Amino acid sequence: MSGTACSNNACAVPGMRPNGYYHQESKRDKCSCFQMPLHYPRFKKSDYETMPAWKLECLLKEYGLPIVGDVDQNRKFAMGAFLWPSEKE
Incomplete structure (x- = not known):
C-alpha cells in the first residue's frame, strides 16, 4: 500500500x-x-538486522522515508524509526 x-x-x-x-x-x-500506510511495520530488531537491502528500501519508500547511504545506514535508520525504545536493546 x-x-x-x-x-x-x-x-x-x-x-x-x-x-x-x-x-x-x-x-x-x-x-x-x-x-501513510494503514499499518505500522511489525518487524523485530532481528528482522531488520537480516532484512535484504531491496526489502528494506521498499519499506522505507512505502512510508515516504529517505533512502540515503549504504544498506547499514538505512538499516539503522529503519530501526530508529520503527522500533520502540524497549525493542532497540
Missing part, C-alpha cells in the same frame, strides 16, 4: 475547501499524493 509523492508543494485537489476538509465529488478527482 503506497502512494506517489506530489510534484508540487500545494497538491491542488478538486473539491478541497479552504478549511482543509475534502469533499470528494467523483472517483476521478482523487489526489495522487502520498498516503
